[in-house]
Amino acid sequence: MVDKSTNYKTRKQPANITTTDILQSSQETSSAATPSLFGCTSETEESSVCDARRVVSKTKKIMLDLVINKPRMYLGLPKQYIWLIDHIVEKSTAKIDNLHIIVSLLKIKQNDSLERISDQFNISRTKLSSMILTGIEVLGNFFQNFVYCPQPKQIKENLPLVFKIRYSDVQMIIDCFEIQISKPSNPLKQAQTWSQYKSSNTVKYLIGCTPNGFISFISKGYGGRISDKAIVAKSDLINVLKPNAVILADRGFKEIETQLNARNIKLLRPPSVYTGTKQTTREALQSKVIASLRVHIERVIRRVREYTLLKPHSVVNYKYVPYLDEIVLIVCGLINLQGEIIKSY
Template structure:
């Protein structure tokens, strides 16, 4: 005699919503409620399906929807039944609705919306919207108007979105005519430099393909660099003294340039040798290092090419060609990290490097050295303000982590940012 026990086969409970495939077998923790017979016809009509003769079940996920009034208005059905909150102590509990007066509306109304999507419907933030045969044309018109609106905002506030003062907006059209390119492409390039948005985001903002945005950026970076490098030069000494800040006129009226270095974090190179060359002990990451020089008034007069973060300030100063652009008898102000620069002494016999006195471990600084250190530090802070203005371009932030694919364009981006910075208002307003 067979002692095996046989379980009676029972059809699984399936949610009657057309788009729901949940069952009590697949989802044992989900509660299913039986639809009352007097409500079956109406519920099936609301979800757009035929009413079967068998029992209907509804899962708990489709009972907590506050759309009874809106759903009734959409399909033209009078609101005779309002579903009350079910009791869900056990899985076997059956849901029982009750009739209430229309004048007494509960705080939470629950109704099953029409979740069956037709080919003419598309999801929207405010429900479903129906499109006809002209939907593609309407979508293109919406995208065109959206891009025009973005360009209008950029035109009204170019300094916020491009880093370009509004009074110099004509430069975009000038460069576009000189190099036979589109002004729109120049705007895209400057927008990327200023905001550092991803190409995926920019493709949505400007309604262009991501690959097209990338090609436009890479092509126009070099073009813009050749034009904006003309905005970076060392003015003559007479012009520097004419705009010399009051703090410099007292003791250091002969200073022509203040120099410093700044670093930009990059992605970790795959080559171990390049990893060692770009590792910065100061920033504790892989960086590119640049030497920048500015006048006492804050005008950028020199920018070097990029060096690995491991390179010292002294080595960059001697190898970047900075000394070659200096006139004779030049007076340079620098930080304590710029020690004796041999090339400055060799090519400029009367050249002078102003820097705070060196500090030794077992030697106390004199009162004179302390005062000199404070004075030079208070004057040298102007180059830090210039660097901070460059950091407003988000691609040049200290930890922007420049992609290795864009590393070859980083020098051009720095030149463009320096040129745009020189077009802005002076760092020191009262001179």
């Protein structure tokens, strides 16, 4: 496992990465999968093997060129931060190269099969699987520094215009999302992860963002049957928020109000709707305003879903479930490197 205590410092003069650098750094990995010249009994046979090696090398170079030229599309990493690949490898205590990071991000973003990635980079499937899992651990350790709750003053300085008039004290907007996983073989885990809402086995996360869309909190994953009240209590969200903070949530979070009041934190949510009772004009207007402000957390979750491994109905394979917390954290860190969700005025 990667040492989670490793601290990464921002690089002042990032190094540029070239395809040649990546090919050189992964030479040891690829050599195990390329055809061997031993056993050639004739010049023709040796020539055929050499031709095959050239084709493999060319295919790999083409794929690396695509990844480096369009990192946002293939890796979910903005192009101006492509230097982070080299930086992560340099600062990591694990024995990895650039290819570990690339195949890991490619798997998270595109969710291609191991067979396809194996063919694209000329790596054996067993080796590739090990590289991806190691890369996820390293990336999770790195991107944990990119998801944090800014100071209240900093949040206010970046408030969108729609929040400045009446909702300037809002520090966080919260919501939950679920990721579908393959059915566990253990009956107890089946019951714990069964989501009545999704009618499938899921892992549930609590996510929070600032009013301008910066992801400021992401919980660990819990079985899909957990309630909103329980996930707030277990996720330590209350300890992250500052006293006198205001958080924005949906009606489903009404049961957490007591927990928040104990810490002098105010919950802002649409008024409850009861059967047979008609909302007043004021309540209807308040519901509409809060819903329009809450839409920003839904946009954040939509960005999370752009990473195909976490897409709706993209069932996560059982081998990646133990790494799901790291994967979600990586995705949240990558999203915080992207442009603002809400335009500045």
